Amino acid sequence: MKNMVRRMGSLLLALLLVISLTACGNTGETNKGETSGNAVTEGAGKEAAGEKPVELTMAFLIFGPVPNDLQKVNDAINEYLLEKVNCTLKMVPINASNYSQQIDLMLTSGEPLDLLADGTITAFFNYTSHASKGQLYPMGDLLEQYGQGITDALGDYVSAAAIDGEVYGVATNRDLAARTSFMCRTSLLEKYNIDPDKIKTYEDLENVFKTIKDNEAGVTPAMAGQTANGTLFDSLGLSFDTNGDQLSDMIGVLLDNQKLEVSDYYESDLCKALAERAYDWYQKGYILQDATTNQSTAEDLVKAGTLFGYFGNSKPGIEKQESALCGEDITEIILSDTLSDTQKVTGFMWSIAAGSEHPDKAMQVLNLMYSDPVFVNLLDHGIEGTHYQMVDAEKGIINYADGVDASTTGYDMGVDFEFGNQMISYIWEGDSPTLWQDLDSFNRSAVVSKAMGFQFDSTSVKTEYAAVTSVIDKYKRSLGQGTVDPNTVLPEFVEMLKKAGIDTVIKEKQVQLDAFAQTNNIQ
Template sequence: MTKMKRSMTVMLALFMVVGLLLTGCSGKKEEPKNEASQADATQSNETKSNEPVTEEGSNTPTEEPVKLTWYVYSAEPKNAAAVLQKANEIIQEKINATLEFKYVNPGDYNAKMQLAMSSGEEYDIAFTASWVNSYSENANKGAYLALDDLLEKFPDLKGMLKEEIWDGARINGKIYGVPNNQIMADQPGVWLKKDLVDKYQIDPGSIKSLTDFTSVFQKIKDGEPGVSAIRFGIASAFADYYSSVVDLFAIDTKTWKVVYTPDQYTDGYKLTREWYEKGFFPQDVATLKDEASLIKAGKVFSRYSRQKPGNEAALKATNGFDVVSVVTGPAVINKGAVTSTLNAISATSKHPDKALELINLVDTNKELFNLLKFGIEGQDYTKVSDNRIEPKPDSYAMAGWMFGNEFNSYVLPGQDDNVWDQTKVLNDSAMIDPAIGFVFDRTPVENEIAQLTAINAEYLPVLSNGLEDVDKTLSALLEKRKAAGHDKVLAEVQKQLDAWRAAQQ
């Protein structure tokens, strides 16, 4: 009797299963209970349809990951291979791509990038700026891809910066580079090596003008024969603010007239010349390429430095010694600040969408950003709290401002816990350059600008480092510029500036 009951139970279970299967195969479907569940269902289906095809039972895409190359303005740091291997685990998981950093010594960066672009080399991303691997020049040459449409696909990246910042990155109305989210307030200054400041009882607070540096540098020259008092000239320190346009032209936003910049810095250049004659600069200042090694060896007392909260701690991490800072001008957000550090996508990139997706990932993923900046926990640094680390000596380090969002950065020894909150306050309180939205169209004077740029490259290092008599150098510079179309470019800038101002009213 028990055996019969078991048989009936089994049969009943079978009938129930068959009934359920028949119900599932019928054309009737239960409607979602509300609009939200309908939307969730639709979104789920759309998401699945956009996902890479995977092997059954696996979350790994069957497509080969896209390999992306990124040129960076840096010698290869120690432990780089291990850091990139770990970074690629994150990158491949998140966007099915891998990253190869192409490290270039800073002294060779301009030449290397010019060669890469002129040869049509296929690469994806490159560090670019107003001061190296010229952002505006390369964009105008067609070396970089316009990003306006692509950026709309990444609202988090686009919304990370104010619209004025994006305006500052425009060339001929288009955005060709992603500004790295960092200190946007451009505040000039100079760092001084703290052990020598203490040794010679120098009061940084007493330095209120360019001439005040002379006695300070003389003390270093007299007391430290193996140390250069200054790395290169700071002729514009403490000068009035001007909005820069096309190399040596500038806008006086008080009068809205275009002026010739060296006219404002002549006194500074002459003082720089005196410093050179006194032996304050490195002996090979005219040809020096590897300043990083010189600085790390403790053979430089001072250098220009953009001011920002936590700057002293960051410089110590880079150079290995303490510094104190002297602020030499107001905090301003201008086009130069915006274009001081960007990353552009090459016009030769085969995967521009994926390249921008990588930039977006580096800017929004805190783990990845800090990995690329500080290296691997335990190997390159010790984590002492959730957001604070202590770098290990002689370990991996990369400048975060070169490739990503510094507001995701760990805090270093010597930095305040809320250093990035302070940075935001400085950004928010800084003066916005009244001309930040002015975009100069170089097309009518492209040939003249190319000639002027070459002339500047020849003469500016001479003036900035005091290598020759200032009056003779300025006279020769202006004479060559006049012959190359100086007046024509100045008139064109003024014409476009006037039209832009009229359109604002």
């Protein structure tokens, strides 16, 4: 458990997302040895052995302070890269709080930048905007020449973020799908002899909530999401009663991810039923009563003993992750199929800046990030013997080096999922030895949206889009957390959305989705 605490910030982000696919094409490589794609990059490096080394600048997102030993690890990485591809790398970690603004500045100011973490999680990234403004280098030809390790790792999903047929960013190989689950305190399940495997329906959940409400004074049965802004629309709306696709923003969705028909979720029967259920749960005290003002995370409330459980996205290993965050044993109750869509895959990606003077060399380094375990583990874990030690070399299991722990290590950024191919990274002692195999199976088992790879460009309806977003910000949280009566507020919400122009946005999204389907021969 202690090794999971070190990764709290990054793992919270994995609600991600994040971030799996029946036809994934993911090779599921283990964390031992080198993949075939590494030979492509190494060959390119040998061809350039007589050339003067170049320095590349790589910007990436972190959630905490810059590690004290960043330069020491950067020096070790450069020693390795000089041998492999005849270049050095300047690592530029940027905190999540201002990552988007800093990257925009670097892309427009002419400041040196070659590789950058980008994506479609709008809290941190502006991938679509960067690509449309010509700020990202088209990667298609470079992938063909130098990116075999990337295509081996991602398979068909190497082009999940393509715009107008061109790839400007490649997803990191991590959890590329998600399922909806209810995470709850194991101790209370056992206390009341509740069998989690028998909880399949809303009625089953309500019976559990009633038991907790009636018998545990001061404990709220459920929270709508993992954060204060979370709503039942986000956590359950398109995954519990249907396998849908939010199409990134829920402003025009697929109620069925196997049918390319864009609908207004907020006008649907699904939304009405869920809003009514949220209100009923709120009236009965089943969900958080101060959700609209409480800023605590669900994990913090569980740790404080005032919350039984919460809804959220999950993946293999989620119980250990959430147990560490909550400070007690947590049980996952799976409520949906495993689903994958564009947003889950493209949440975290890597791009090459259009202004890079060495895009070919940038691609060679990026290829190593997906195919070379030595490079990946330097990025993820630092230097063996200094920051970590091998516990089981055959299985690739590590722990902190002697005399070092989570609070004293000089290098532990907790963003393993961000650096290329997580599945060739070492596994921390205490995690399942089969974690990466389990994650690969999880990705492969997903129901993949037919709109996988679709990116909506709202430019032509930007006025309506902004107005619709404003209306959603006003109504969604209160309706989705059950604090207002949907019989009166939901019709008002729908009417305001129509006045703002949601039908115009949905029509444009349908036009673009139809064109996407035709271009990609999707029936």
